[in-house]
Amino acid sequence: MAKPAPLSGFPEFLPAQRVVEQHVVATLAATFELHGFANVETRAVEPMDQLLRKGDTSKEVYVLKRLHDETGDAGIGLHFDLTVPFARYVLENAGKLEFPFRRYQIQKVWRGERPQEGRFREFLQADIDIVGRDVLPFHHDIEVTRVMLDALAKLSFLPGFRLQVNNRKLIQGFYLGLGASDVDEVMRLVDKLDKLAPEQVAKLLVAEAGLTDEQAQQCLALATIRTPDDSFVDRVRALGVEHPLLDEGLDELAQLLRGTAGLATDTVRIEADLSIARGLDYYTGTVFETRLDGYESLGSICSGGRYDALASDGRTTYPGVGISLGVSRVLVPLVQRGVVTGDRSVPSAVLVSVSDEETRQQADDVATALRARGIPCEVAPTAAKFGKQIRHADRRGIPYVWFSSTDESGATTHEVKDIRSGNQVPADPATWEPPVEDLRPAIIGFEARP
Amino acid sequence: MAKPAPLSGFPEFLPAQRVVEQHVVATLAATFELHGFANVETRAVEPMDQLLRKGDTSKEVYVLKRLHDETGDAGIGLHFDLTVPFARYVLENAGKLEFPFRRYQIQKVWRGERPQEGRFREFLQADIDIVGRDVLPFHHDIEVTRVMLDALAKLSFLPGFRLQVNNRKLIQGFYLGLGASDVDEVMRLVDKLDKLAPEQVAKLLVAEAGLTDEQAQQCLALATIRTPDDSFVDRVRALGVEHPLLDEGLDELAQLLRGTAGLATDTVRIEADLSIARGLDYYTGTVFETRLDGYESLGSICSGGRYDALASDGRTTYPGVGISLGVSRVLVPLVQRGVVTGDRSVPSAVLVSVSDEETRQQADDVATALRARGIPCEVAPTAAKFGKQIRHADRRGIPYVWFSSTDESGATTHEVKDIRSGNQVPADPATWEPPVEDLRPAIIGFEARP
Numbered sequence: 001m002a003k004p005a006p007l008s009g010f011p012e013f014l015p016a017q018r019v020v021e022q023h024v025v026a027t028l029a030a031t032f033e034l035h036g037f038a039n040v041e042t043r044a045v046e047p048m049d050q051l052l053r054k055g056d057t058s059k060e061v062y063v064l065k066r067l068h069d070e071t072g073d074a075g076i077g078l079h080f081d082l083t084v085p086f087a088r089y090v091l092e093n094a095g096k097l098e099f100p101f102r103r104y105q106i107q108k109v110w111r112g113e114r115p116q117e118g119r120f121r122e123f124l125q126a127d128i129d130i131v132g133r134d135v136l137p138f139h140h141d142i143e144v145t146r147v148m149l150d151a152l153a154k155l156s157f158l159p160g161f162r163l164q165v166n167n168r169k170l171i172q173g174f175y176l177g178l179g180a181s182d183v184d185e186v187m188r189l190v191d192k193l194d195k196l197a198p199e200q201v202a203k204l205l206v207a208e209a210g211l212t213d214e215q216a217q218q219c220l221a222l223a224t225i226r227t228p229d230d231s232f233v234d235r236v237r238a239l240g241v242e243h244p245l246l247d248e249g250l251d252e253l254a255q256l257l258r259g260t261a262g263l264a265t266d267t268v269r270i271e272a273d274l275s276i277a278r279g280l281d282y283y284t285g286t287v288f289e290t291r292l293d294g295y296e297s298l299g300s301i302c303s304g305g306r307y308d309a310l311a312s313d314g315r316t317t318y319p320g321v322g323i324s325l326g327v328s329r330v331l332v333p334l335v336q337r338g339v340v341t342g343d344r345s346v347p348s349a350v351l352v353s354v355s356d357e358e359t360r361q362q363a364d365d366v367a368t369a370l371r372a373r374g375i376p377c378e379v380a381p382t383a384a385k386f387g388k389q390i391r392h393a394d395r396r397g398i399p400y401v402w403f404s405s406t407d408e409s410g411a412t413t414h415e416v417k418d419i420r421s422g423n424q425v426p427a428d429p430a431t432w433e434p435p436v437e438d439l440r441p442a443i444i445g446f447e448a449r450p
Numbered sequence: 451m452a453k454p455a456p457l458s459g460f461p462e463f464l465p466a467q468r469v470v471e472q473h474v475v476a477t478l479a480a481t482f483e484l485h486g487f488a489n490v491e492t493r494a495v496e497p498m499d500q501l502l503r504k505g506d507t508s509k510e511v512y513v514l515k516r517l518h519d520e521t522g523d524a525g526i527g528l529h530f531d532l533t534v535p536f537a538r539y540v541l542e543n544a545g546k547l548e549f550p551f552r553r554y555q556i557q558k559v560w561r562g563e564r565p566q567e568g569r570f571r572e573f574l575q576a577d578i579d580i581v582g583r584d585v586l587p588f589h590h591d592i593e594v595t596r597v598m599l600d601a602l603a604k605l606s607f608l609p610g611f612r613l614q615v616n617n618r619k620l621i622q623g624f625y626l627g628l629g630a631s632d633v634d635e636v637m638r639l640v641d642k643l644d645k646l647a648p649e650q651v652a653k654l655l656v657a658e659a660g661l662t663d664e665q666a667q668q669c670l671a672l673a674t675i676r677t678p679d680d681s682f683v684d685r686v687r688a689l690g691v692e693h694p695l696l697d698e699g700l701d702e703l704a705q706l707l708r709g710t711a712g713l714a715t716d717t718v719r720i721e722a723d724l725s726i727a728r729g730l731d732y733y734t735g736t737v738f739e740t741r742l743d744g745y746e747s748l749g750s751i752c753s754g755g756r757y758d759a760l761a762s763d764g765r766t767t768y769p770g771v772g773i774s775l776g777v778s779r780v781l782v783p784l785v786q787r788g789v790v791t792g793d794r795s796v797p798s799a800v801l802v803s804v805s806d807e808e809t810r811q812q813a814d815d816v817a818t819a820l821r822a823r824g825i826p827c828e829v830a831p832t833a834a835k836f837g838k839q840i841r842h843a844d845r846r847g848i849p850y851v852w853f854s855s856t857d858e859s860g861a862t863t864h865e866v867k868d869i870r871s872g873n874q875v876p877a878d879p880a881t882w883e884p885p886v887e888d889l890r891p892a893i894i895g896f897e898a899r900p
Contacts, residue, residue, distance in 0.1 A: 003763055004542045007526070010495065012539070014546055015488040015553070022489055033797035034821045036828030038465040039472055043572050044494070044558060045460065064512045065523065066562035073515065074562070076457070089462070092454045096464055098795060098845050100831045103465070108494060112516035112524070122493050137831065139810060313453055345548060347483035360589060371484045378486030381550045381587065395548050 009115030010122045011328065016397070017335045019342025019441045021124070024155060024327060025106055028126045031151040032104035035143075037128055040103045042085035044110075045076040050088055060111040078110035082127040082324065087311040090131055090318055099133040099318075100140065106327070118298035118329045129322030131310055136319040138252055141286045141306055142259035148302065148323045149263045149270065152290075157340055157445045158330065160267035160293040163302065164226075165256055166276040168283055170249025174222055174236070177243030178215050185209045190223055191277045223275040229261065230254040232272040252285060267293075284308040288323055292330060301326045340445030344397030347441065349434050350377035350416070351393040352402040357383050362404055366414065369429035370402075375439065377402075390419055399438050402427070459565030460572045461782045466847070469792025469891045471574070471781055474605060475556055478576045478775070481601040482554035485593075487578055490553045492535035494560075495526040500538055510561040528560040532577040532774065537761040540581055540768055549583040549768075550590065556777070568748035568779045579772030581760055586769040588702055591736045591756055592709035598752065598773045599713040599720060602740075607790055607895045608780065610717035610743040613752065614676075615706055616726040617736055620699025624672055624686070627693030628665050635659045640673050641727045673725040679711065680704040682722040702735060717743075734758040738773055742780060751776045790895030794847030797891065799884050800827035800866070801843040802852040807833050812854055816864070819879035820852075825889065827852075840869055849888050852877070 006012070013021060029039065051061050060080050065073040079085045082105045090097065106126045115121055128147055130140045145165070152161050171190075175183045186209045193201055198220050205216035218239055225235050233250050253272055260270050276289050283305035290302035302325045310320035334340045350370060352363045363379045370377045378398075380389045386403070393401050401419055406412045416432060417424040456462070463471060479489065501511050510530050515523040529535045532555045540547065556576045565571055578597055580590045595615070602611050621640075625633045636659045642651055648670050655666035668689055675685050683700050703722055710720050726739050733755035740752035752775045760770030784790045800820060802813045813829045820827045828848075830839045836853070843851050851869055856862045866882060867874040 003544075004497075004500070004538050006542065007493065007495070007497070010493040012493055013491070014543060015490060018489055018491060021491075034824070034826045036796050036798035036826060038796045039468055040465060041463070041468060041471075043457065043460040043462055044560070045457070045572070047454075047457070050454070061517045062514045062524070063517050064528070065515060067511045067513050067527070069562070074512070077517070078514070088454050092456065093464060094453075098842075102796070102828065110494070112519070122495070132831075140831070143829075346486050346488045346552070348486035374484070376484045376486060378552065379593075381582075381590070392548075 007121075009120050011120055011332045011336070013335060015345040016342040016441075019344070020157075020335055020340055020443055020445075021327070021331055023342075023443055024331060025124075025126070027154050028106060028151050028325070028327075029104070031154055032128055032147065035102070035147045035150070037102040037104040037147070040086070040089060040105050041107060042079070042082070042089050042105070044078055044108070046079050046085055046088060048073075048075055048077050050084060051077050051080065053084070060113050062110050062112050080111045081109055082107060082125055083129075083310075083322070086127070086129060087318075091311050091313050094133075094313070094316070094318075099131065100136060101131045102128070103131075104128045118295075118301075118326075118333060120328055120332065123326065123328035123332075126325040126327050127304075127322060129310070129320050131318050131320040133316060133318060136321065138255065138285075139259075141252070141321045142256050144304070144321050144323055145256060145260050145270070145286075145288070146263060148288075148325065149260060149268055151325075152302070153263070153265060153268045157443045158292075158334070159295065160269070161302070162291045162293070163268070163270045164273035164276050164289045164291070165253065165270065166272065166274055166287050167249040167253040167256075167285055168277070168287060168305075169245050169285055170236070170253055171222065171274065171277065173243040173246030173249050174239075174241050175219065177241040177246050178211070178218055180209065180211060180215065182209055186211070186219060187277050190219055190275070193220075193223055193275055225274040226271055227257075228264070228269065228271045230257045230272070232257075232274065236274070249285070256286060282307045282309070286321060295330075295333060298329055298333065301330045334445070340443060342397075342441040343444050344441040346378065346396045346398065347376040348378045348396070348398045349375055349438050349440075350400040350402050351389065351396075351398045352377055352379045353386060353389045353404075354380045354383045355403075355405065359404070359406070362406070362412070363402075366402055366404060366429045370432075373433065375434065390417075393419055397441070400434060402429075457571075459570050461570055461778065461786070463785060465795040466792040466891075467785045469794070470607075470785055470790055470893055470895075471777070473792075473893055474777060474781060475574075475576070477604050478556060478601050478777075479554070481604055482578055482597065485552070485597045485600070487552040487554040487597070490536070490539060490555050491557060492529070492532070492539050492555070494528055494558070496529050496535055496538060498523075498525055498527050500534060501527050501530065503534070510563050512560050512562050530561045531559055532557060532575055533579075533760075533772070536577070536579060537768075541761050541763050544583075544763070544766070544768075549581065550586060551581045552578070553581075554578045568745075568751075568776075568783060570778055570782065573776065573778035573782075576775040576777050577754075577772060579760070579770050581768050581770040583766060583768060586771065588705065588735075589709075591702070591771045592706050594754070594771050594773055595706060595710050595720070595736075595738070596713060598738075598775065599710060599718055601775075602752070603713070603715060603718045607893045608742075608784070609745065610719070611752070612741045612743070613718070613720045614723035614726050614739045614741070615703065615720065615736065616722065616724055617699040617703040617706075618727070618733055618755075619695050619735055620686070620703055621672065621724065621727065623693040623696030623699050624689075624691050625669065627691040627696050628661075628668055630659065630661060630665065632659055636661070636669060637727050640669055640725070643670075643673055643725055675724040676721055677707075678714070678719065678721045680707045680722070682707075682724065686724070699735070706736060732757045732759070736771060745780075745783060748779055748783065751780045784895070790893060792847075792891040793894050794891040796828065796846045796848065797826040798828040798846070798848045799825055799888050799890075800850040800852050801839065801846075801848045802827055802829045803836060803839045803854075804830045804833045805853075805855065809833075809854070809856070812856075812862070813852075816852055816854060816879045820882075823883065825884065840867075843869055847891070850884060852879075 202216040285306035287305035289300035304323035416427040652666040735756035737755035739750035754773035866877040
């Protein structure tokens with residue numbers, strides 16, 4: 001078989017790169033669990049009717065067919081996000097779950113769309129959601145924001161993030177207060193501000209949404225408001241528009257900014273950005289988007305919001321609020337450009353050398369003693385010259401090489417060499433430990449945040 | 451939408467059940483890393499020509515098709531094991547990997563076959579392999595066995611295992627030494643011993659493989675040899691058959707039994723079982739199968755062996771040795787029968803109660819202080835009566851409930867209640883810690899092994 005070529009849109013990592021992804025997944029999972037989120041994994045497939053419920057994503061679905069099944073496809077496809085499967089899981093298991101139900105889910109998803117930077121056919125997502133039965137108090141919107149900010153802040157080797165928050169009630173209430181007759185159309189047109197100039201959007205608002213020039217200008221004025229705290233309230237009030245739904249949205253968004261103020265750092269920022277609308281989908285209150293500093297072209301790498309009906313079985317409705325982090329969307333570009341990587345291609349902190357094949361058992365015993373104290377290690381594959389064994393360690397990034405020798409009287413002495421410094425010292429397999437920072441592969445990349 | 455029904459063959463876990471799977475995956479990963487195995491994840495799909503290389507598995511493959519692609523399927527299918535993708539990964543990245551390359555891989559795989567007990571359409575596998583370039587010394591066969599035994603021994607809440615080992619050189623050499631003309635056919639027929647009576651197999655060996663009655667009896671005698679140590683060598687020698695390949699196989703298998711003798715326990719056993727052949731596939735030396743005590747009907751839950759050509763690009767050949775643990779095959783029956791589960795449905799060790807919504811911030815601060823010291827916790831969703839908040843904790847298996855109260859002078863006192871014992875004591879959010887065994891959900895099931 002000839003050398004295989006990579007498949008476009010299906011990124012894979014070399015072992016040292018995978019160290020970064022493992023670290024990110026472990027950090028996210030540990031943080032979500034500290035906040036009481038239970039882990040769930042759903043199957044990779046859903047029935048096609050579930051996947052096509054939202055209609056407009058149907059073109060991206062991979063349908064499954066058993067190779068020798070002549071009767072057609074299997075009626076199932078690969079999930080394209082983790083929200084549809086989770087909504088199904090909640091309905092299927094509602095009687096066995098405790099509400100409000102906090103869950104996190106870190107899994108691959110698949111979309112058949114054309115691959116481009118930050119867009120893949122297979123990619124890893126990390127979702128947190130809180131789901132209630134019938135009701136879900138607003139403080140959970142603040143909670144998911146705090147949890148994701150906590151998690152992002154711990155990914156200290158990544159560039160900074162900017163979490164942008166808005167509230168659909170705020171913008172809908174504003175448009176209603178203005179007297180707009182088709183609020184959804186106004187929202188759809190204002191959402192074009194990231195592609196069109198403001199004056200073009202203003203023209204569309206007049207031509208397609210039936211607004212006056214003044215109303216259109218008010219819409220644009222609202223969309224320019226961006227504040228790192230709750231001062232947006234005064235700026236919206238200054239526009240002179242009034243509506244009960246606007247009041248509700250302003251109050252919720254202000255609560256959210258105040259409730260997360262203590263979590264912002266230089267690199268992890270949160271701001272109210274009244275231009276964010278997250279399209280026309282199922283969000284009904286809070287909406288989130290996130291930009292990665294220096295990688296704005298990737299689009300939003302962490303998105304979500306409040307949906308008053310995540311799931312419904314006709315009798316009971318399950319409102320939810322959640323955020324989804326595009327792990328691959330963030331990591332693949334950084335890793336592929338070499339911006340971040342692991343400092344070893346193996347977990348081993350120690351290579352136990354072998355002086356001749358007859359003493360391999362002795363080397364195995366040293367390794368067993370080290371592992372018993374949680375020190376990852378491997379034994380040299382051959383009794384090559386020590387210089388070659390040291391190069392074996394060096395090529396893999398293993399920091400220590402262990403040497404044992406037995407003299408004529410049968411006494412064994414052990415030494416361990418830090419091959420970075422060349423420093424070699426006597427050591428006891430039963431007690432020696434490397435510095436804790438050498439125990440696991442480290443992430444090399446951005447400077448650690450303070 | 452009505453309540454969805456489960457999909458046959460695609461098992462999913464409730465949160466407390468998922469705790470068990472998380473624990474198993476984390477234990478396996480930690481053990482493999484202690485032994486210096488690097489983690490790799492490959493994409494879920496492979497080109498169809500890769501998946502169909504072995505021919506006889508083609509019926510099980512799920513082929514992918516983009517929903518609106520009228521030109522046919524996408525030429526890719528879901529992987530049905532982790533060996534085919536790994537062999538492809540090794541060839542694709544050979545220039546960037548260091549050999550011998552130790553890797554572990556824990557991922558879902560898919561097969562379109564009919565679901566039955568222990569057989570699923572989507573299931574989790576955990577594979578370890580060591581791959582060399584051109585050569586791979588035999589001591590690596592001992593190494594992978596030791597690593598998997600170490601990992602299995604740490605899954606202390608599972609029933610016992612019996613790892614059965616054989617060597618293809620031993621049985622092939624024996625048949626050659628007997629004078630059999632079609633060794634593969636003899637092996638194929640002897641492999642039927644788990645379904646047919648010995649006298650029936652003997653008849654087939656005469657009728658279909660052209661053996662004499664005496665040769666057939668010798669084959670059956672070999673297949674009955676089963677020893678927990680290297681004493682099988684004397685029993686094979688007593689049959690009086692000689693062949694250089696037999697010598698080689700006996701020596702390798704004896705080395706393997708001696709090299710792993712120290713790892714056996716009451717519940718994790720290893721034995722030479724000369725009836726094991728692992729079908730007629732690519733194994734060329736050591737072969738493994740594993741039976742779970744009391745669940746023998748599941749078949750082998752952990753299998754593998756040595757293959758002299760895991761991969762080849764025409765110029766270079768990559769020999770390998772590996773074992774694959776069927777995580778779902780073991781766990782799903784145990785979990786679905788309620789034999790093993792987690793003792794909480796959430797990671798939270800503490801529920802921080804809320805006396806009224808005005809003091810939610812105080813409860814959040816307590817939770818933040820606990821989390822800063824690695825204590826998973828959640829804040830009560832509503833300021834319900836304390837009895838209801840305690841029931842909220844109890845239903846999720848959360849062991850502790852935290853109470854804070856502020857008196858008229860503004861002084862706040864904190865108390866924490868162990869709701870299992872009812873014991874309530876004063877506590878400081880900055881210093882209190884639960885016993886370490888309460889920090890994480892525990893696994894309830896078989897008694898912990900000594």
